[in-house]
Amino acid sequence: MRDFSSNLSALAINTATLGHNVEGHGAGWPPERVVDACAQRGIGGIVYWRREIGSRSVPLGERTRAGGLRVDGLCRTPFLVGPLALPTRQAIMDDFYASIDMAAGLGAPVLTVVVGGVVPGTRGLSESLGLVADLMAVAAPRAAASGVKLALEPLHPVYAGDRSCLVSVRDAVALCNAIAHPCVGIAIDVYHVWWDSSLKEELKRAGPERILGYHLCDWLATTRDILLDRGMMGDGVADLKSIRATVEGAGYTGPCEIEIFSAADWWTRDPDDVLDTCVARFQRVC
Amino acid sequence: MRDFSSNLSALAINTATLGHNVEGHGAGWPPERVVDACAQRGIGGIVYWRREIGSRSVPLGERTRAGGLRVDGLCRTPFLVGPLALPTRQAIMDDFYASIDMAAGLGAPVLTVVVGGVVPGTRGLSESLGLVADLMAVAAPRAAASGVKLALEPLHPVYAGDRSCLVSVRDAVALCNAIAHPCVGIAIDVYHVWWDSSLKEELKRAGPERILGYHLCDWLATTRDILLDRGMMGDGVADLKSIRATVEGAGYTGPCEIEIFSAADWWTRDPDDVLDTCVARFQRVC
Numbered sequence: 001m002r003d004f005s006s007n008l009s010a011l012a013i014n015t016a017t018l019g020h021n022v023e024g025h026g027a028g029w030p031p032e033r034v035v036d037a038c039a040q041r042g043i044g045g046i047v048y049w050r051r052e053i054g055s056r057s058v059p060l061g062e063r064t065r066a067g068g069l070r071v072d073g074l075c076r077t078p079f080l081v082g083p084l085a086l087p088t089r090q091a092i093m094d095d096f097y098a099s100i101d102m103a104a105g106l107g108a109p110v111l112t113v114v115v116g117g118v119v120p121g122t123r124g125l126s127e128s129l130g131l132v133a134d135l136m137a138v139a140a141p142r143a144a145a146s147g148v149k150l151a152l153e154p155l156h157p158v159y160a161g162d163r164s165c166l167v168s169v170r171d172a173v174a175l176c177n178a179i180a181h182p183c184v185g186i187a188i189d190v191y192h193v194w195w196d197s198s199l200k201e202e203l204k205r206a207g208p209e210r211i212l213g214y215h216l217c218d219w220l221a222t223t224r225d226i227l228l229d230r231g232m233m234g235d236g237v238a239d240l241k242s243i244r245a246t247v248e249g250a251g252y253t254g255p256c257e258i259e260i261f262s263a264a265d266w267w268t269r270d271p272d273d274v275l276d277t278c279v280a281r282f283q284r285v286c
Numbered sequence: 287m288r289d290f291s292s293n294l295s296a297l298a299i300n301t302a303t304l305g306h307n308v309e310g311h312g313a314g315w316p317p318e319r320v321v322d323a324c325a326q327r328g329i330g331g332i333v334y335w336r337r338e339i340g341s342r343s344v345p346l347g348e349r350t351r352a353g354g355l356r357v358d359g360l361c362r363t364p365f366l367v368g369p370l371a372l373p374t375r376q377a378i379m380d381d382f383y384a385s386i387d388m389a390a391g392l393g394a395p396v397l398t399v400v401v402g403g404v405v406p407g408t409r410g411l412s413e414s415l416g417l418v419a420d421l422m423a424v425a426a427p428r429a430a431a432s433g434v435k436l437a438l439e440p441l442h443p444v445y446a447g448d449r450s451c452l453v454s455v456r457d458a459v460a461l462c463n464a465i466a467h468p469c470v471g472i473a474i475d476v477y478h479v480w481w482d483s484s485l486k487e488e489l490k491r492a493g494p495e496r497i498l499g500y501h502l503c504d505w506l507a508t509t510r511d512i513l514l515d516r517g518m519m520g521d522g523v524a525d526l527k528s529i530r531a532t533v534e535g536a537g538y539t540g541p542c543e544i545e546i547f548s549a550a551d552w553w554t555r556d557p558d559d560v561l562d563t564c565v566a567r568f569q570r571v572c
Contacts, residue, residue, distance in 0.1 A: 083507055117523075118507060124525030125481060157481040158444040161507035161523050167481050174483075195411060195443040195453050197460075198484070221369055221404060221447035226512055237403075237447050239410030 012045035012072040014259035019267035035067040045072035057105025074103040079116030104146035117162040128165035133178045140181035151187035151212035169202040187213035194238035208251025217260045228263035234285035298331035298358040300545035305553035321353040331358035343391025360389040365402030390432035403448040414451035419464045426467035437473035437498035455488040473499035480524035494537025503546045514549035520571040
């Protein structure tokens with residue numbers, strides 16, 4: 001297990017931690033300011049959200065690297081299925097391709113895929129997952145040609161209805177096997193998997209080359225809002241060191257990305273304080 | 287798979303479906319009225335909550351059977367661990383025993399166990415589950431002597447922090463194995479397990495004698511309140527027929543218990559209409 005107590009190169013900040021994923025939240029720092037604030041602290045990488053990039057993917061990627069940081073990823077594809085997906089397959093795929101192009105422009109090696117919920121009119125998850133497999137198989141060659149890997153992120157089962165019919169690492173590995181493309185893998189987020197006692201065996205089944213990301217936050221024992229009340233590492237009940245040991249034991253050596261959605265708490269604070277706290281907690285409790 | 291289209295004997299109504307589990311909700315019918323309304327419709331059984339029983343367990347059990355219904359169960363033990371548990375082990379066990387005595391008084395064959403969340407000051411689920419195993423092992427002989435089985439109910443992983451460190455059938459089977467007492471088994475609730483692709487193999491691992499209950503409701507694609515916004519069967523995205531086929535395929539032949547927490551919808555309706563809808567949906571979509 002890597003020692004992070006005096007080395008922040010593996011640490012990446014997902015800008016959602018500063019509220020950049022949701023309109024009207026956070027301090028609204030431009031990406032350049034986030035880059036410089038991260039670089040000053042020795043943070044190794046950054047993960048952006050599409051809404052803050054606009055048409056500036058290439059210059060922002062260059063600016064990030066010039067500032068001393070890696071671009072570790074981009075959030076995210078559109079929902080591919082479910083009640084919140086765009087209305088037509090064509091519109092979904094067009095936006096899927098646009099997200100791949102943006103990741104390529106940024107020089108981001110990984111694009112996170114949040115697959116969307118249960119297809120309206122169907123029941124259970126399998127039919128929706130089958131459609132996800134189809135769309136992923138179509139997009140995968142485009143991603144490969146762009147040098148971008150697609151990281152299927154299983155979300156917490158609480159989101160199964162509307163946001164992600166992919167809710168377990170088990171199902172994510174099965175989906176990877178069904179798609180069977182070398183640029184498709186999975187992202188592991190402690191918020192979504194911390195409760196799962198099968199994590200070790202499922203990650204072993206996945207294999208190290210398929211683990212494309214590891215996301216950090218914490219699960220607050222009393223969660224007030226199921227979407228936007230994630231905890232800072234150390235403030236909740238997830239066993240962060242044990243989960244990282246499991247992920248690294250499965251062969252993962254990539255960045256550890258802090259991604260905290262917290263409308264009522266961390267997003268209301270000074271971003272400098274948030275970043276300082278991220279660094280301190282990363283060194284101590286992750 | 288049993289045919290319920292013209293036979294309601296397997297159907298049980300959990301009185302939470304009428305709001306009887308939470309103070310200030312529902313129409314407040316006395317248990318006798320619920321019994322008669324269920325009997326008129328041919329419903330086979332009833333599952334009570336402790337708060338509506340008080341000291342009348344023996345006469346209410348007799349009244350239920352005299353009215354033509356089975357008492358199929360009692361909800362529930364106190365939380366055994368976690369932030370919402372009583373403050374001392376003695377207080378928890380006293381209340382645990384009181385719930386066993388009430389189930390015995392009612393003549394209920396099964397007492398549902400909701401185990402409680404993560405022990406404050408600990409991380410992850412395993413330490414809390416270990417403590418649950420200890421307390422269950424102490425209580426099991428008392429339950430056995432009273433003719434009551436203890437049904438560990440894995441709740442949805444969204445409740446892991448504060449209400450149930452037991453969040454998967456997989457962990458419930460492991461817990462049964464650790465306790466290793468013939469009166470300890472599990473209850474399967476579609477709300478909590480509908481997303482779980484490992485259900486079939488885990489129920490096979492459990493064995494038929496350990497499946498002590500099957501609970502019905504539905505998962506609404508858009509869930510507005512994570513505790514009190516369960517759906518009526520057919521209104522959500524759970525594949526109810528498939529789940530029942532899995533549960534019965536694992537050997538379960540007992541009652542199917544409708545348990546719908548629905549503060550903003552079904553609890554505001556006329557209980558006669560709720561019961562009529564339960565019967566119609568049970569026959570058609572479960």
